[in-house]
Amino acid sequence: MGLELRPTREHCRKPLPPDSTEAMICSFECTFCRPWVENVLLNVCPDYGGGFCVRPVRPRNNWKDDTYLGTRPAETKVTYHPVDPAGARLVCGVHPPDTAGDALTTGS
Secondary structure, three states, rough: OOOOOOOOOOOOOEEOOOOOOOEOOOOOOOOOEHHHHHOOOOOOOOOOOOOEEEEEOOOOOOOOOOOOOOOOOOOOOEEEEOHHHHHHHHHHHHOOOOOOOOEEEOOO
């Protein structure tokens, strides 16, 4: 079983494609961007209390035993932790989306 490779940052839903080197995960795969982990979360997962590490990338090409994005695609489910919009703009330079009416998964 491989990592989910969640598709977005959990605080603002900005895309984090499977080959992103900006994605950071905790041991339960909570997914945030490096600036948020370093400057806001101070390397402590808000859900589980553990630290973060760089999320590995899954290759686009079939280099070995069909273990690539073509046969093991990244997750498509969006996980979202609402945050103060001013804080999100300050740290990651994006506006959190308007979530009115969105059917989202919250938490991890």
